[in-house]
Amino acid sequence: MQSIIAMQVPDFKAQAFQNNEFIEVTQDSLKGKWAILFFYPADFSFVCPTELGDIADQYEKLQSINTEVYSVSTDSHFVHKAWWDASDTIKKVKFPMIADPTGALSRALGTYIEEDGMATRATFIIDPEGIIQVAEYSSTSIGRSAEEIVRKVQAAQFVAEHDGEVCPANWKPGSATLKPGLDLVGKI
Numbered sequence: 538m539q540s541i542i543a544m545q546v547p548d549f550k551a552q553a554f555q556n557n558e559f560i561e562v563t564q565d566s567l568k569g570k571w572a573i574l575f576f577y578p579a580d581f582s583f584v585c586p587t588e589l590g591d592i593a594d595q596y597e598k599l600q601s602i603n604t605e606v607y608s609v610s611t612d613s614h615f616v617h618k619a620w621w622d623a624s625d626t627i628k629k630v631k632f633p634m635i636a637d638p639t640g641a642l643s644r645a646l647g648t649y650i651e652e653d654g655m656a657t658r659a660t661f662i663i664d665p666e667g668i669i670q671v672a673e674y675s676s677t678s679i680g681r682s683a684e685e686i687v688r689k690v691q692a693a694q695f696v697a698e699h700d701g702e703v704c705p706a707n708w709k710p711g712s713a714t715l716k717p718g719l720d721l722v723g724k725i
Contacts, residue, residue: 546574546667547645553607553633554617562607562635568667571604571690574635576648576659580612580620584680586627588658591683593629603665604690606632611655613638648674660686662693670697 546564553562567574575592577585589608599606612620614636621627621634635642643649643656650657660681662671670693675681692704695714702714705725715721 541646541661541669541672544669546661546663546669547642549642549645551635551637551642552614553635554614554621555633556631557618557621559614559618560633562633564667567605567607567663568665570665571602571694572663573599573604573606573686573690574646574659574661574663575606575608575686576643576646576656576661577608577610578650578653578655578657578677579610580616580627581623584678585610586624588680588683589630590626591681592686593626593631595683595687596631598687599690602687602690602694607635608632609635609637609642609656611637611640611643611649646672650677662686662690664693664697 546567548564550561550563553560577588579585592606596606617634617636621630637643640649640654646659646661648656648659657677658675658679658681660671660673661669664670671689688709691710692708695704696702699714702716704714708714
C-alpha cells in the first residue's frame with residue numbers, strides 16, 4: 538500500500554449534517570485552514586459516541602488553532618441527524634458529520650472494510666493546502682484520544698511554520714524542538 542502522507546486529499550462531494558442542517562462538503566471545503574477527517578465505523582454504536590464526544594469536547598480548542606473537524610462514517614446524513622436527535626453525547630457535536638454511504642471517500646483513503654460495509658477508525662490531519670500530514674488507522678475496537686489529536690495538529694502546525702525544526706516524542710507547544718543535523722547523530 539502506498540503511503541498517503543504528503544498526498545492531496547482526493548476529490549469528493551458529500552452530504553453532511555451540522556447544527557441541525559444538511560450541508561455539502563467537498564475537498565475544497567477543507568482548504569484554507571487545518572482540517573481533521575475523523576473516520577469511525579457507525580452511528581448508534583458503542584465506542585464511536587465516546588470518540589465523537591471526546592473530539593466535541595476539544596472542538597473549541599481546535600477551532601482556536603485554525604482547525605476544522607469533519608467526522609465521517611458510511612451512515613447517511615439522515616442517520617447522522619437521527620443520532621444527533623437521540624443522543625445527548627452526540628448533541629455536543631458542532632462540527633460537520635459527513636455521510637459516505639457509498640464508501641467512496643472511505644475507499645479513497647484506505648479506511649473501508651469491504652466485508653462490513655463501513656470504515657475503520659482513521660484520523661487524517663490535513664494542512665491548509667489540502668495535503669495530508671498525518672494518517673493513523675486503528676482497529677474498530679480501539680478508541681482514540683482527542684487530546685493526542687490536538688497535540689499532533691499543534692506539532693504539524695509548528696513544523697509547517699518553522700522550516701528545519703522537528704518535534705520529538707510527546708512534544709507540546711512551548712517544549713524544545715530539534716534541528717536535525719550531523720551534530721545530533723547518536724547524541725539523543
